[in-house]
Amino acid sequence: MRVDSMILEGFRNYGTQQVEFDPGVNVITGDNAQGKTNLLESVYFLTCGRSFRARYDRELIGFGHEKAYLCAGIDSGGRQQKLEAKLSHGVRKQFFANGARLKTASELSGRLTAVLFLPDDLYMVREGAASRRRLMDNCLCQLRPAYAAALSEFSRCYEQKTRILRDRLEKPSLLDALDEYNYRLCELSSVLIGYRARFIKTLAPKAAEIHREFSGGEELGLVYRTVKTVEDALAQPSEILPQLLAHQEAHKRAELESGLCLSGAHKDDLEICINGNPAKEYASQGQARTAALSIKLAERELHRADRNEAPVLLLDDVLSELDAQRQNFILNRIGGGQIFITCCDGGRTAELTGGRIYTVKGGTIV
Numbered sequence: 001m002r003v004d005s006m007i008l009e010g011f012r013n014y015g016t017q018q019v020e021f022d023p024g025v026n027v028i029t030g031d032n033a034q035g036k037t038n039l040l041e042s043v044y045f046l047t048c049g050r051s052f053r054a055r056y057d058r059e060l061i062g063f064g065h066e067k068a069y070l071c072a073g074i075d076s077g078g079r080q081q082k083l084e085a086k087l088s089h090g091v092r093k094q095f096f097a098n099g100a101r102l103k104t105a106s107e108l109s110g111r112l113t114a115v116l117f118l119p120d121d122l123y124m125v126r127e128g129a130a131s132r133r134r135l136m137d138n139c140l141c142q143l144r145p146a147y148a149a150a151l152s153e154f155s156r157c158y159e160q161k162t163r164i165l166r167d168r169l170e171k172p173s174l175l176d177a178l179d180e181y182n183y184r185l186c187e188l189s190s191v192l193i194g195y196r197a198r199f200i201k202t203l204a205p206k207a208a209e210i211h212r213e214f215s216g217g218e219e220l221g222l223v224y225r226t227v228k229t230v231e232d233a234l235a236q237p238s239e240i241l242p243q244l245l246a247h248q249e250a251h252k253r254a255e256l257e258s259g260l261c262l263s264g265a266h267k268d269d270l271e272i273c274i275n276g277n278p279a280k281e282y283a284s285q286g287q288a289r290t291a292a293l294s295i296k297l298a299e300r301e302l303h304r305a306d307r308n309e310a311p312v313l314l315l316d317d318v319l320s321e322l323d324a325q326r327q328n329f330i331l332n333r334i335g336g337g338q339i340f341i342t343c344c345d346g347g348r349t350a351e352l353t354g355g356r357i358y359t360v361k362g363g364t365i366v
């Protein structure tokens with residue numbers, strides 16, 4: 001998977017820009033607020049028809065512009081393709097593949113795939129479990145449509161059950177449906193748990209291998225944590241279900257008393273350890289960043305194994321806080337696919353031994 005060229009017109013702070021990319025490493029440097037992340041965003045937009053940071057698509061249209069246009073020349077499985085996006089104020093966004101209009105953004109899926117690393121992903125190591133669940137969910141949703149379907153039903157059921165527990169005192173009749181929701185949530189949890197456990201089982205050794213080289217010898221451990229009563233998360237959903245129902249039953253009273261959902265896969269976590277110590281408590285900034293990046297790079301390997309082709313890697317501002325050896329790893333030793341890296345300090349790129357460096361200034365690549 002590769003982006004060979006991109007045309008941007010009226011996208012964010014870009015006027016009209018055409019750029020050819022390197023099949024290997026593309027380093028995008030420049031001062032703050034010049035358009036480095038905007039360029040990554042343009043590539044990402046064509047993978048799924050959404051931005052990773054805009055709340056509304058209209059934010060993507062340049063100030064004073066009526067519309068925005070993106071056109072990427074990509075190589076997917078050895079086939080040249082053209083992907084286009086058109087955005088206008090007050091009109092639905094449009095996507096085209098090789099000139100043919102796509103009905104919805106979801107038809108973009110699978111044409112150009114990317115693994116994205118944003119500065120906030122660093123918090124995945126340090127913060128609460130939600131960000132680590134998001135990591136598992138994002139990757140599994142891309143790789144396994146059945147997981148995406150189960151997760152979306154799970155979220156709906158979870159919201160319903162939360163509403164029942166929250167409003168139970170004003171409307172006691174809501175409680176009639178509670179048992180049904182409890183059961184369905186356990187059923188769906190058993191499916192999610194199976195997928196997550198298998199995902200982490202494949203991801204962990206790959207991430208550990210990458211982290212070892214990246215850090216010069218640190219051991220990265222990833223352990224999937226789920227509902228306590230589950231004896232073997234890798235077992236069949238039918239075996240896990242009774243164990244989840246037992247946990248649910250044991251917490252039924254506490255749920256009614258607290259008004260909170262206490263049992264289910266929504267509380268899962270991914271434990272990250274570096275050299276045997278929980279990274280959440282003990283990792284340094286650089287270690288946390290290295291671990292998060294190793295996990296993302298391992299995610300890329302899972303995509304590669306699945307599709308026989310590496311997705312494009314989009315790394316926003318990852319070089320800061322890394323020492324020279326770790327920066328060198330990112331710039332020169334990841335390999336095996338196309339990479340886009342933004343960074344502020346052009347000096348860091350002195351170590352780049354292949355690929356290409358672009359400098360962005362005020363929405364123009366100079």
Ligand SMILES: Nc1ncnc2c1ncn2[C@@H]1O[C@H](COP(=O)(O)OP(=O)(O)OP(=O)(O)O)[C@@H](O)[C@H]1O
Pocket residue numbers: 011012013014030031032033034035036037038039058059060061062063317342344
């Ligand atoms: N719709 C828009 N029209 C015009 N300019 C915009 C639009 N949206 C964002 N910008 C501007 O684009 C500029 C560059 O944004 P971008 O996030 O790409 O910067 P950056 O080079 O990644 O900077 P940093 O190093 O701080 O991350 C910002 O000044 C922002 O105000």
Ligand SMILES: [Mg+2]
Pocket residue numbers: 036037038316317342
């Ligand atoms: Mg930026």
